[in-house]
Amino acid sequence: MSVATLPRTAGLVGWIASTDHKRIGARVATYSFGFFLVGGVFALLMRTELARPGLQVVSRDTYNELFTMHGSVMFFLVMTPLALALGMYLVPLQIGAVDIAWPRLALVGDWLIPSGGFTMLMGFATNHGAAKSGWTAFAPLSDITRSPGYGQDLWIVGAVLATLGAYALAVSILVTVIRFRAPGMTMLRLPVFTWSMVVTVLMVIASFPALVIALALLFVDRHFDSEIFAGAGGATVYQHLFWFYGHPVVYVIFFPFVGAVGEVVATFSRRRFFGYHALVLSLLVFTALSMSVWAHHMFATGRVTNQYFSLTSTLLAVPAGVEYFDLIGTMIGGAIVFSSAMLFAIGFILLFLIGGLTGIIVASPPIDYHVHDTFFVVGHFHYTIFAGSLFGFFAGVYYWFPKATGRLLREGLGKLHFALYFVGANVTFFPMFIAGWEGMPRRVADYKPIHDLSLVNLISSIGSGVLALGTLVFVWNVWVSMRRPVLAGNDPWEGQTLEWWTTSPPPRHNFDSLPPVKSYAPLYDRRMGET
Amino acid sequence: MARGLAIGDTYSKVSDLFSVYEWVMIVVAVLVYGAVFYAVLRYRRRGDEYRRGTDKRTITESIYALVLTAIAITLFTLTYRTEGRIDPVAAKGGVRVDIVAFQWQWQFGYPDFGKTVLGKQDQPATLVVPVGTLIRFDGVSRDVIHSFWVPAERFKRDEFPGTHTKFDLTFDRVGTYIGRCAEFCGLHHTDMDFFVKVVQRTEFDRWVKT
Amino acid sequence: MSRAGVPLAVWAAFLTVLATVLAFWEHDNVPKVIFFASAALMWVVALYALVRGRRLVRTRVTPDLSYPAVFVALAIAMLALGALVGLWLVLIGVGALVIGLAGVGRELAAQRRAASS
Numbered sequence: 001m002s003v004a005t006l007p008r009t010a011g012l013v014g015w016i017a018s019t020d021h022k023r024i025g026a027r028v029a030t031y032s033f034g035f036f037l038v039g040g041v042f043a044l045l046m047r048t049e050l051a052r053p054g055l056q057v058v059s060r061d062t063y064n065e066l067f068t069m070h071g072s073v074m075f076f077l078v079m080t081p082l083a084l085a086l087g088m089y090l091v092p093l094q095i096g097a098v099d100i101a102w103p104r105l106a107l108v109g110d111w112l113i114p115s116g117g118f119t120m121l122m123g124f125a126t127n128h129g130a131a132k133s134g135w136t137a138f139a140p141l142s143d144i145t146r147s148p149g150y151g152q153d154l155w156i157v158g159a160v161l162a163t164l165g166a167y168a169l170a171v172s173i174l175v176t177v178i179r180f181r182a183p184g185m186t187m188l189r190l191p192v193f194t195w196s197m198v199v200t201v202l203m204v205i206a207s208f209p210a211l212v213i214a215l216a217l218l219f220v221d222r223h224f225d226s227e228i229f230a231g232a233g234g235a236t237v238y239q240h241l242f243w244f245y246g247h248p249v250v251y252v253i254f255f256p257f258v259g260a261v262g263e264v265v266a267t268f269s270r271r272r273f274f275g276y277h278a279l280v281l282s283l284l285v286f287t288a289l290s291m292s293v294w295a296h297h298m299f300a301t302g303r304v305t306n307q308y309f310s311l312t313s314t315l316l317a318v319p320a321g322v323e324y325f326d327l328i329g330t331m332i333g334g335a336i337v338f339s340s341a342m343l344f345a346i347g348f349i350l351l352f353l354i355g356g357l358t359g360i361i362v363a364s365p366p367i368d369y370h371v372h373d374t375f376f377v378v379g380h381f382h383y384t385i386f387a388g389s390l391f392g393f394f395a396g397v398y399y400w401f402p403k404a405t406g407r408l409l410r411e412g413l414g415k416l417h418f419a420l421y422f423v424g425a426n427v428t429f430f431p432m433f434i435a436g437w438e439g440m441p442r443r444v445a446d447y448k449p450i451h452d453l454s455l456v457n458l459i460s461s462i463g464s465g466v467l468a469l470g471t472l473v474f475v476w477n478v479w480v481s482m483r484r485p486v487l488a489g490n491d492p493w494e495g496q497t498l499e500w501w502t503t504s505p506p507p508r509h510n511f512d513s514l515p516p517v518k519s520y521a522p523l524y525d526r527r528m529g530e531t
Numbered sequence: 532m533a534r535g536l537a538i539g540d541t542y543s544k545v546s547d548l549f550s551v552y553e554w555v556m557i558v559v560a561v562l563v564y565g566a567v568f569y570a571v572l573r574y575r576r577r578g579d580e581y582r583r584g585t586d587k588r589t590i591t592e593s594i595y596a597l598v599l600t601a602i603a604i605t606l607f608t609l610t611y612r613t614e615g616r617i618d619p620v621a622a623k624g625g626v627r628v629d630i631v632a633f634q635w636q637w638q639f640g641y642p643d644f645g646k647t648v649l650g651k652q653d654q655p656a657t658l659v660v661p662v663g664t665l666i667r668f669d670g671v672s673r674d675v676i677h678s679f680w681v682p683a684e685r686f687k688r689d690e691f692p693g694t695h696t697k698f699d700l701t702f703d704r705v706g707t708y709i710g711r712c713a714e715f716c717g718l719h720h721t722d723m724d725f726f727v728k729v730v731q732r733t734e735f736d737r738w739v740k741t
Numbered sequence: 742m743s744r745a746g747v748p749l750a751v752w753a754a755f756l757t758v759l760a761t762v763l764a765f766w767e768h769d770n771v772p773k774v775i776f777f778a779s780a781a782l783m784w785v786v787a788l789y790a791l792v793r794g795r796r797l798v799r800t801r802v803t804p805d806l807s808y809p810a811v812f813v814a815l816a817i818a819m820l821a822l823g824a825l826v827g828l829w830l831v832l833i834g835v836g837a838l839v840i841g842l843a844g845v846g847r848e849l850a851a852q853r854r855a856a857s858s
Contacts, residue, residue, distance in 0.1 A: 017806040060718055099801050104810040104845055111814035119822065134715050140692060141675040141717060150825070157821045164817065178745040178790045180798055187745055202752055205786060206779045219824065232694030235676060240771050244779070270576065278592050284748060288755035291779065292763065295772060300678060300713075301689045302696050305767040306618075307611055312759065314607045321599040324563060325592060331570035333585075335577065346567065353563055357556040360603075364552065364610040366545050366617055370685040373678060373713040439682035443715040448724075509801055 017107070020508055021100035024110045025089030026404060028169070031114050032081040038121070039073035040471060042066045044464055047428075051461035053449045063445035064132035065151075069121070071135030072155065076162040077117040079253035079385065082393060084169040084204075086256050087197035089404065091173050093499035094194045096182025096517065098509050101175035109168025112161050120158025123151030131155035134443060136246065137218065139229035139238040144222040153222065156215045163208050170204035173197060182498070184517035188280065191497040191520050192266070192273050195280055196259025199287040203248040203255075206291060211245035214238060236303050240295070247294040251287060253385065257392025258323065258352075261345045264395045265327055267493050268342035269334025272521045275326035282326075286319035299365040300372045306365040313363035320356055324349070339493070340414025344395035347422050348388060355383030358433065373443075376436025379429045387425040394421070394474070401481075402488030406504040410486075413477040420470030427463030431456035496521035538683045538708060538729065540701040541617055545685040548613045552606065617686075620697045625665030626735075628658065632670065632677035632690040632712070635719035644739045650725055657726040661735035662705050671695045678714035681727055687713050702729040746791030753787045756780035802852045809844025816841050 015023065046066050049057045058066065092100050100106055123130030128149025133142040142152055177190070177198055190198070217228045218238070229238045266273040273279070293313040295304040327349055336342065358380040362368045371377060394417070402408050435456045440447055447453045491500040500523055502511050515526050629640035636650035639658045650656025660666050670679055672690040680687035681700075688698050712723035730738070760776040767773060816837035823831030 014806065017808045017811050019803050019805060019807050019810070060721060064715075064718065064720075098798050099803060103803050104807050104813075104848075107807055107810040108814045108817070111811055112817060115814065115818035119818070133717075138676060138715075141715070146675055146717060153825045157825055161818055161821050165814075174786075179793060179796045181745075181795060183797065187748060198748070199752075202749070202783065202786075206756070206783050209782075210775060210779070232691035235691060236769075237771050240775060244772075244775050269574070272586050275587050275592055277587065278589070278596075280748075284752055284755065288752055288759065291756055292759040292776070300687050301691070302618075302698070303691075304769065304772070306614060308763055308766040310610055310614075311607050314603045314610070315600070317603050318596060318599045322592065322596055325595055328563070328566045328570060329588070331567070332574060334570075334574050336571060336575045338575075346571065349567055350564065353560060357559060360606070361549075361552050361556065364548065364606070364613075366610060366613045367549050367552065369541075369617070369687055370545055370682070372687065373680075373715075439709060439711060441680065441711050441713045441720075444721040446721050508805070 019103040019107055021088050021092055021103060021106065022404070022506065024100075024103070024106050025085045025087075028081050028085035028088065028110055028113065031117075032078050032085060035073050035077035035117055036082075037471070039070050039078055040468065042070035042073065044468055046070065047461040047464040049445065050447075050457045052458065053447055053454055055446050058445070060445045061129065061132065064443070065124070065130045067443055068132050068134050068155075069123075069130050072120060072131070072159065073117070074385075075135060075249060075253070076120070076159055077113065079389060080162075080166050080249065081113050081169075083200060083253050083256040083389075084166055084173070086193075086260065086393075086396060086400075087173045087200065088169055090400065090499060091176055091194050091197050092180065093403075093502070093506060093510055094191045094497050095177065095180065095185050096498050096511065096514050097176060097180035098511070099180070100172050101179055102172045105168050106172040109165040109172070112165030112168065116158040116161030116163075116165060118158070119161060120155045122158075123154045126150040126154070136242060137215075138242075139218065139221070139235050142218060142222075143229070153219065156219050156222075160212055160215050163211055166204060167208050170201040170208075174201045174205065182514055182517060188277070189517060189520050189522075192262035192276070192279065193256070193259035193497075195283055196255045196262070199283045200252050200255045203252050203287050203291065207245045207248035209245075210241045211249075214241035214245070217241075232303070236298075236301065239298055239301070243294040243297045246297065248287075248290055250381070250385070251290040254389050254392075255283070255287065257348070257389045257396065260396030260399065261348050261392045262327065262330075263495075263497065264341045264345040264399050265330050266521070267399070267495050268337045268339055268345070269331050270337070270494070271330065271334045272496065272519075272524055273326065274329035274333075275322075276520055278322055279326045282319035282322040286316065286323070289316055289319065293363075296363055296368070299368045310363055310365055314360060316363075317356075317360050324353070339398065340409070340411055340418060341395045341398035341493075343415060343418040344391050344398065344421075347418060348391040348395060351383060351391065351422075351425060352388030354430075355380055355385075355388050358383065371436055373441055374436035375432040375440045375442055378442050379432030379436060382429045382432070383425075387429065391421070391425075394418075399493065400499075401478075402492050403499055403504050403506070405482070406488055407481050407485040408488045408492060409477050409481045413473055413480070417470050417473045417477065420466055420473060424463050424466030424470055428460050428467060429463070431460040431463075435460070491523070494527070496524035498522060538702055538704045538706065540703060541684050541686045544613050544616055548609060551609055555602065555606065618698075620699050621665060621667060625667050625699075626661060627667045627669065628660070630668055630670035630679055630690060631673060632679065632716075633673040634675065634717055635712075635723045637679075637710075637723070637725045641739055646739050646741075652719070652722065655725050657707075657728050658710065659728045659730060659735060659738055660702055661732040662729050663701065663703055664732065666700050666702070668698050668700065669695050670698070675716045676714045677712050677716050677723070680711045680713035681708060682711065683708040683727075689714055702727070705729050705731065745795075746787055746789075749783070749787035749790045753780060753783040756783055802856050804848060804852075807845070807848060809841045809848060812837060812841035812844060 128151050130151045133147050220226050221228050295309040296313045298304045299306050398414050435453050440453050488504050627642050631638040637656040639648045648656050670690040672692045678687050678689045708727045710725040710727050757780045760780050764773050816834050819834030823834050
């Protein structure tokens with residue numbers, strides 16, 4: 001029996017070495033969610049500490065480890081892998097392919113990410129503790145003199161491994177779209193979500209090498225007496241390399257989820273997505289622009305040409321506005337169903353806006369001179385990443401969980417989850433704008449009572465408790481839905497794209513047959529009698 | 532502790548610019564939220580219907596994109612002009628202050644007068660400056676990157692090791708204001724506060740000679 | 742020739758335009774070099790897409806399980822950790838990588854045999 005005809009294996013062995021893109025995607029999503037709970041605990045510890053002035057819960061040193069590892073876990077081990085996992089699972093299904101391209105490369109990437117995660121978290125077990133120079137690890141703070149100890153090195157190795165893993169997943173997804181689209185599935189008939197994945201993986205391929213280079217050079221500086229990042233010039237080079245990755249990555253962890261929101265909005269408005277061609281163009285423009293804005297993180301250094309980066313950053317409002325036009329345009333004239341998925345999608349539209357608008361505010365250097373490195377920025381990016389991307393992620397989960405598992409999630413619990421998250425996100429993150437504007441820097445373990453910041457910090461910390469509750473509701477929902485299943489069938493939502501044509505869950509080869517593909521909503525066309 | 536009061540030149544420029552942004556953002560938010568609430572109330576599902584509406588409105592959307600571009604360019608132009616009035620440094624005049632940031636306090640020097648103020652963990656440095664006078668700062672770090680931030684002036688600038696950075700500020704209101712380090716710099720980053728004490732010129736002249 | 746190359750080329754062109762504007766506006770060379778290097782990489786990707794055709798795949802020939810691929814991942818992790826821990830781990834990693842890649846090679850050869858039979 002040749003290797004190529006090994007039978008499908010269930011159980012643990014099958015899960016470790018399976019080349020099935022659906023299993024790879026599910027596995028990445030599962031361990032990423034586990035890392036999310038870890039990063040979330042770090043956040044709860046920080047918010048508990050900041051609830052009142054004075055150090056009650058942790059020392060300064062531990063606090064510095066907490067915010068470093070919270071950010072690192074969330075970027076390297078949660079949001080980036082989740083974004084790619086969604087694509088890994090869905091892209092072959094949406095384009096009518098039997099498999100992902102280069103599945104072994106994807107499998108390698110799949111195992112590199114938790115290897116990196118485990119490595120960086122091992123820092124907590126070392127003498128000097130985990131890395132504590134921020135998830136950004138700026139030189140010279142991260143050099144061997146100021147950050148001695150293995151924690152920083154384990155962080156560097158872990159971050160590199162996780163980034164290489166993400167790169168592998170991204171390459172595999174891109175080659176799949178280039179080569180394995182079903183007949184009739186032209187580029188301008190790709191579903192909205194698949195398009196969002198295409199531009200996402202383009203950004204990964206273009207920008208992630210900069211981080212690997214930066215961290216490799218940092219490692220060399222730490223261990224080989226070189227002075228690559230020494231002095232102001234060297235420190236600036238580090239920041240250019242880091243942020244060349246560090247800005248696109250926040251769009252990598254955004255676009256798949258706005259794509260999910262697009263699919264959910266179309267399906268639960270019971271009409272085709274509005275403004276498809278405008279959306280495709282805006283995705284290409286938005287992501288290209290996002291590659292050009294990185295030094296807006298460096299406005300306060302006085303060492304870059306602020307005006308260029310301010311212009312490109314402000315122009316981001318244009319494609320973003322076009323996407324909003326298309327999302328809301330899909331709802332207007334539709335027949336809206338308020339499922340849990342749709343609630344999270346609407347929540348995304350309302351709350352990401354706050355993140356986006358505050359982003360345009362910080363794109364102005366004079367204003368940024370005040371709010372850079374303060375809780376204003378922390379509020380801004382938590383609105384985009386939590387109230388934006390993560391809401392979009394849950395919209396996608398409530399939508400696609402039945403396809404992946406064959407079971408529906410409970411709608412009642414889903415709505416409770418949404419309500420807790422919607423309230424919790426605003427209560428946690430809105431006060432941060434006030435705290436930052438009033439003078440609270442970020443990455444501080446404490447603040448003095450004279451700083452007039454006690455009330456906003458207390459409110460913010462209460463909000464974080466609400467978010468924790470909402471997360472537990474979701475975990476409970478998954479548990480209950482798997483233990484006492486309600487079967488979903490092929491197409492519980494009257495979906496529009498090809499993944500709803502096949503069984504839930506799909507067979508190993510994805511499709512037994514395919515309907516004709518004449519647009520970006522083939523099942524919708526069929527239902528309307530147009531094919 | 533004065534908070535949110537106009538203490539200086541830069542504060543006014545930033546506040547004026549921020550008010551424009553604030554209003555634009557509020558209007559945008561009201562329009563978007565209005566559109567969403569309209570959609571949600573008017574277009575809920577009532578039967579088993581599907582919609583066959585138009586899937587695109589190219590002209591409307593193109594005009595909309597052009598309007599957005601115009602708004603973005605306008606905001607950028609206002610930003611560009613404001614930055615053009617904040618960033619430049621004067622060649623001479625006023626009072627020179629040298630800032631040396633280190634882990635984890637500040638040293639302020641007055642090279643024209645030969646006076647130095649050195650902060651300590653339990654006694655943060657106080658930067659004394661005369662009101663209504665151009666202060667020409669020259670900042671550097673002794674170790675890692677720090678950032679000199681005076682919230683009441685709405686301004687911060689990073690201090691790098693080795694290379695100096697120059698910026699000018701004017702403080703127009705007498706009082707004592709808090710200063711913070713705003714670039715994470717290690718264990719005691721939290722504790723790197725300093726104070727800015729703005730005094731009358733005569734009092735400054737007296738103090739700087741001591 | 743895959744039409745997927747067209748939007749990829751458009752994207753690479755966008756990057757090139759943005760990098761060119763930066764080149765005129767910024768005096769420091771470092772950001773310009775980084776941006777142009779990235780744009781060049783994306784032209785290579787676009788070229789790959791333009792040159793490689795679409796392939797209609799009806800049946801899978803990839804095996805369901807690939808232990809060599811998992812082995813390759815562990816090998817890379819050992820190589821990376823070895824940079825920190827010591828040469829001995831790097832060497833073990835190299836060995837594991839060779840074994841893993843050989844295994845993948847065998848799988849690919851078996852696939853080709855199965856496809857042509």
